[in-house]
Amino acid sequence: MSAAARHIPVLIDEVLDALAIQPGEIHVDGTFGAGGYSSAMAGRGARVIAFDRDPDAIAEGRADAEAKGITLIEGEFSRMEALLEEAGVAGVSGVTLDIGVSSMQLDRAERGFSFQADGPLLMTMSQSGMSAADFLNEAAEEEIADILYRYGEEPRSRRVARAIVAARPLERTSELASVVRRALGHKPHDKKDPATRVFQAIRIHVNRELEELERGLEAAEAVLEPGGRLAVVTFHSLEDRVVKQFLRARSGGEGGGSRHLPERKAAAAPTFEKPAKAIRPGPTELARNPRARSATLRSAVRSAAPSSLSTNARSARP
Numbered sequence: 001m002s003a004a005a006r007h008i009p010v011l012i013d014e015v016l017d018a019l020a021i022q023p024g025e026i027h028v029d030g031t032f033g034a035g036g037y038s039s040a041m042a043g044r045g046a047r048v049i050a051f052d053r054d055p056d057a058i059a060e061g062r063a064d065a066e067a068k069g070i071t072l073i074e075g076e077f078s079r080m081e082a083l084l085e086e087a088g089v090a091g092v093s094g095v096t097l098d099i100g101v102s103s104m105q106l107d108r109a110e111r112g113f114s115f116q117a118d119g120p121l122l123m124t125m126s127q128s129g130m131s132a133a134d135f136l137n138e139a140a141e142e143e144i145a146d147i148l149y150r151y152g153e154e155p156r157s158r159r160v161a162r163a164i165v166a167a168r169p170l171e172r173t174s175e176l177a178s179v180v181r182r183a184l185g186h187k188p189h190d191k192k193d194p195a196t197r198v199f200q201a202i203r204i205h206v207n208r209e210l211e212e213l214e215r216g217l218e219a220a221e222a223v224l225e226p227g228g229r230l231a232v233v234t235f236h237s238l239e240d241r242v243v244k245q246f247l248r249a250r251s252g253g254e255g256g257g258s259r260h261l262p263e264r265k266a267a268a269a270p271t272f273e274k275p276a277k278a279i280r281p282g283p284t285e286l287a288r289n290p291r292a293r294s295a296t297l298r299s300a301v302r303s304a305a306p307s308s309l310s311t312n313a314r315s316a317r318p
């Protein structure tokens with residue numbers, strides 16, 4: 001089965017509506033995955049520039065992308081300005097982000113994302129840098145507990161962290177899943193496996209997903225031309241909150257402050273307008289694709305106001 005056949009694009013019609021593509025426009029797909037969004041955008045006549053940080057997504061999508069005239073680039077969407085500059089593109093009419101793991105990443109045991117299949121404890125989207133095993137075997141118990149609480153909203157994070165430290169070294173997903181189930185108590189007929197939240201938290205931490213999202217939104221603001229459209233699909237409340245607060249702050253509302261980004265001048269003109277109400281999948285999509293159940297789409301239109309970050313602030317990023 002091809003990669004594209006295994007990943008069903010989420011909220012695709014709603015994303016296309018929000019993007020309102022005119023033939024010949026340049027659109028960025030920041031999260032290529034199996035190429036579902038990129039293909040649909042190209043099908044509407046856009047010139048698509050797509051990024052993915054996962055070398056497998058790039059290798060497996062290359063031939064199809066080429067056939068459809070999609071420019072496919074390996075890299076993080078947080079580096080969108082620099083990557084577009086290298087590709088000779090100054091401004092774009094649309095930026096789309098479909099945040100989270102792809103079905104290919106989740107379904108391949110050897111990538112280490114799933115608690116349902118045994119595999120090495122990796123969870124790295126880019127297949128480089130700190131792995132889940134590196135983190136769990138080296139971090140202090142308190143740091144592990146903080147991550148499980150912050151990114152997994154796991155109420156018994158301290159108990160789980162203690163159990164993880166006692167069981168070190170951990171090398172396999174099945175070992176981690178058993179440690180968590182033993183620590184929290186798990187009956188086979190329980191609706192939700194307690195490992196769900198813990199795996200989510202570790203994945204978000206290892207891949208710096210919330211920082212990537214925050215910087216990706218700033219980058220989108222910088223590269224979108226006036227009238228350009230931003231569409232972001234997220235899969236859990238922590239990510240949705242980041243997008244919601246960003247759009248509220250950038251469209252003249254309150255909030256949007258981030259630990260990771262430079263302060264924005266209070267009186268700066270709104271850089272986005274017409275933030276749309278959050279859209280969630282309807283019953284027909286959920287019946288076809290249960291993985292879409294926690295998806296939320298938010299979108300807005302770029303105004304003509306200058307981007308919030310000065311060149312200095314942008315180049316100071318890690």
Ligand SMILES: C[S@@+](CC[C@H](N)C(=O)[O-])C[C@H]1O[C@@H](n2cnc3c(N)ncnc32)[C@H](O)[C@@H]1O
Pocket residue numbers: 007008009010030031032033034035036037038051052053054057075076077078098099100101102103125212213
């Ligand atoms: C949910 S999938 C996207 C699926 C895609 N919309 C489709 O229709 O096939 C998310 C993809 O984004 C990639 N990704 C996640 N964070 C990224 C980042 N910060 N920069 C670039 N790619 C990222 C992942 O590697 C994964 O392949």
